[in-house]
Amino acid sequence: xxxxxxxxxxxxxxxxxxxxxxxxxxxxxxxxxxxxxxxxxxxxxxxxxxxxxxxxxxxxxxxxxxxxxxxxxxxxxxxxxxxxxxxxxxxxxxxxxxxxxxxxxxxxxxxxxxxxxxxxxxxxxxxxxxxxxxxxxxxxxxxxxxxxxxxxxxxxxxxxxxxxxxxxxxxxxxxxxxxxxxxxxxxxxxxxxxxxxxxxxxxxxxxxxxxxxxxxxxxxxxxxxxxxxxxxxxxxxxxxxxxxxxxxxxxxxxxxxxxxxxxxxxxxxxxxxxxxxxxxxxxxxxxxxxxxxxxxxxxxxxxxxxxxxxxxxxxxxxxxxxxxxxxxxxxxxxxxxxxxxxxxxxxxxxxxxxxxxxxxxxxxxxxxxxxxxxxxxxxxxxxxxxxxxxxxxxxxxxxxxxxxxxxxxxxxxxxxxxxxxxxxxxxxxxxxxxxxxxxxxxxxxxxxxxxxxxxxxxxxxxxxxxxxxxxxxxxxxxxxxxxxxxxxxxxxxxxxxxxx
Amino acid sequence: xxxxxxxxxxxxxxxxxxxxxxxxxxxxxxxxxxxxxxxxxxxxxxxxxxxxxxxxxxxxxxxxxxxxxxxxxxxxxxxxxxxxxxxxxxxxxxxxxxxxxxxxxxxxxxxxxx
Numbered sequence: 001x002x003x004x005x006x007x008x009x010x011x012x013x014x015x016x017x018x019x020x021x022x023x024x025x026x027x028x029x030x031x032x033x034x035x036x037x038x039x040x041x042x043x044x045x046x047x048x049x050x051x052x053x054x055x056x057x058x059x060x061x062x063x064x065x066x067x068x069x070x071x072x073x074x075x076x077x078x079x080x081x082x083x084x085x086x087x088x089x090x091x092x093x094x095x096x097x098x099x100x101x102x103x104x105x106x107x108x109x110x111x112x113x114x115x116x117x118x119x120x121x122x123x124x125x126x127x128x129x130x131x132x133x134x135x136x137x138x139x140x141x142x143x144x145x146x147x148x149x150x151x152x153x154x155x156x157x158x159x160x161x162x163x164x165x166x167x168x169x170x171x172x173x174x175x176x177x178x179x180x181x182x183x184x185x186x187x188x189x190x191x192x193x194x195x196x197x198x199x200x201x202x203x204x205x206x207x208x209x210x211x212x213x214x215x216x217x218x219x220x221x222x223x224x225x226x227x228x229x230x231x232x233x234x235x236x237x238x239x240x241x242x243x244x245x246x247x248x249x250x251x252x253x254x255x256x257x258x259x260x261x262x263x264x265x266x267x268x269x270x271x272x273x274x275x276x277x278x279x280x281x282x283x284x285x286x287x288x289x290x291x292x293x294x295x296x297x298x299x300x301x302x303x304x305x306x307x308x309x310x311x312x313x314x315x316x317x318x319x320x321x322x323x324x325x326x327x328x329x330x331x332x333x334x335x336x337x338x339x340x341x342x343x344x345x346x347x348x349x350x351x352x353x354x355x356x357x358x359x360x361x362x363x364x365x366x367x368x369x370x371x372x373x374x375x376x377x378x379x380x381x382x383x384x385x386x387x388x389x390x391x392x393x394x395x396x397x398x399x400x401x402x403x404x405x406x407x408x409x410x411x412x413x414x415x416x417x418x419x420x421x422x423x424x425x426x427x428x429x430x431x432x433x434x435x436x437x438x439x440x441x442x443x444x445x446x447x448x449x450x451x452x453x454x455x456x457x458x459x460x461x462x463x464x465x466x467x468x469x470x471x472x473x474x475x476x477x478x479x480x481x482x483x484x485x486x487x488x489x490x491x492x493x494x495x496x497x498x499x500x
Numbered sequence: 501x502x503x504x505x506x507x508x509x510x511x512x513x514x515x516x517x518x519x520x521x522x523x524x525x526x527x528x529x530x531x532x533x534x535x536x537x538x539x540x541x542x543x544x545x546x547x548x549x550x551x552x553x554x555x556x557x558x559x560x561x562x563x564x565x566x567x568x569x570x571x572x573x574x575x576x577x578x579x580x581x582x583x584x585x586x587x588x589x590x591x592x593x594x595x596x597x598x599x600x601x602x603x604x605x606x607x608x609x610x611x612x613x614x
Binding site: 172 | 519535538548578581582
């Protein structure tokens with residue numbers, strides 16, 4: 001395998017890539033400079049532009065059938081830093097470009113700019129939301145492992161305080177625990193990067209991939225980087241920080257944290273094993289990752305069944321759904337590799353939309369009833385049918401019932417695991433689907449029966465529609481045409497992990 | 501044993517000590533210090549990589565030094581954020597511990613305070 005010269009030279013249209021990072025970053029700076037009263041409008045005003053850039057990048061990748069490349073200041077790697085967008089990056093940029101505005105529109109009620117005095121919570125919320133968007137774009141586009149480290153850290157620093165905006169002790173403690181796990185992850189990631197640089201003298205992904213050989217320094221670096229990323233992705237057993245941090249955050253923040261932020265570090269695990277370390281024999285590490293994923297599916301689902309609060313239940317279901325993401329790794333070599341890759345990516349996107357819809361709905365439930373105890377949900381679906389429709393449709397995707405993006409994801413992964421003879425993963429995924437059905441039944445069955453309770457205030461129609469729209473996107477992903485899966489393969493080495 | 505090997509071993513030992521502290525110490529402030537210890541170990545390893553000229557075969561390589569500087573900035577920002585959260589926790593709860601006596605009921609959506 002030699003260096004593909006097209007991977008380090010800038011392509012036409014590549015100058016869109018820095019825009020995807022700079023526009024939200026500009027929003028962060030403007031929000032600080034011009035002041036808190038206008039942060040909301042800066043964020044909302046720039047979001048259509050950010051989405052347009054994501055669409056333009058996806059169109060260009062689609063049209064050329066090649067990854068887009070941009071070299072910063074015109075210096076090609078190894079001297080300079082490259083930004084690259086392949087099919088997977090483009091799809092993740094679009095996902096972030098849709099979910100961030102949905103969460104922002106929903107949050108306008110909770111974080112409205114006060115008419116008189118400047119308040120801290122709205123300013124911080126709107127600034128950090130744009131910070132998360134900028135960091136995610138950097139993570140999805142970065143072509144250099146150290147540059148990706150900076151993106152990963154920006155993502156952590158923007159995400160951690162978002163969960164603790166109300167300043168209650170339990171949310172601050174949850175944010176602190178999240179930060180400590182994330183810092184553990186950063187140091188491991190950075191140490192792995194140092195070892196890789198020491199071994200090969202470059203950190204550019206395209207230049208590194210052909211140099212990598214299965215030798216001790218590389219295995220150690222791979223283990224350190226993966227462990228660090230798993231701590232940030234909250235894969236079992238490093239998930240302990242996630243449920244309190246996501247469940248106690250304001251609903252709009254939970255949607256972004258659960259839907260998008262954990263996908264950022266997952267994206268880098270895929271980059272690492274599929275692009276940087278494609279030359280390593282991937283069966284044993286893939287089996288370890290999928291084993292942890294299986295444990296996450298079973299453990300997260302069972303704990304979700306035992307929760308007393310709706311938002312904690314949804315947070316534990318995130319722990320379980322993250323497990324499915326890692327099922328793609330042992331299946332990534334062989335004729336079924338494309339199915340496994342598409343399944344993993346589909347799971348990342350459909351979970352992002354479904355979980356954002358569910359957290360936004362759960363926020364509406366908590367605001368309308370004044371609590372989110374599952375025992376007190378009797379008849380609530382009669383009082384707010386649209387909210388529970390969004391919750392239920394999101395749940396459909398989590399269970400993996402057709403028609404939903406979750407169904408397509410789990411179907412592709414199960415198909416790949418059966419085709420490769422690795423039956424165990426298919427059994428775990430089926431069991432996870434049944435358990436997901438169980439914990440959703442616990443919420444939906446009482447909500448659909450009994451007397452309609454008195455609401456403190458009915459949920460606003462516009463906010464219900466946002467949650468419903470996200471759930472419908474998760475549903476519509478079931479109808480993704482074959483060309484969508486071909487799009488995901490753009491920029492992928494044809495053999496995947498199959499080089500051993 | 502060359503000085504480079506010695507420094508590399510010291511870096512590895514710092515990472516190990518820091519990791520132990522991060523996991524074993526219950527107090528958040530000590531965890532933050534342990535994180536900084538781990539960070540110093542990693543920077544030392546980066547320094548050795550620079551001294552050895554990395555894989556490029558140079559006399560001395562400036563790139564890892566630039567990375568260490570960036571890493572120090574990031575670690576400083578992380579420590580500042582963590583200390584700010586510890587202080588905030590102490591103000592809100594009267595003590596800075598990661599084990600609260602159980603979650604209280606959330607008031608509505610949890611937004612709006614401050």
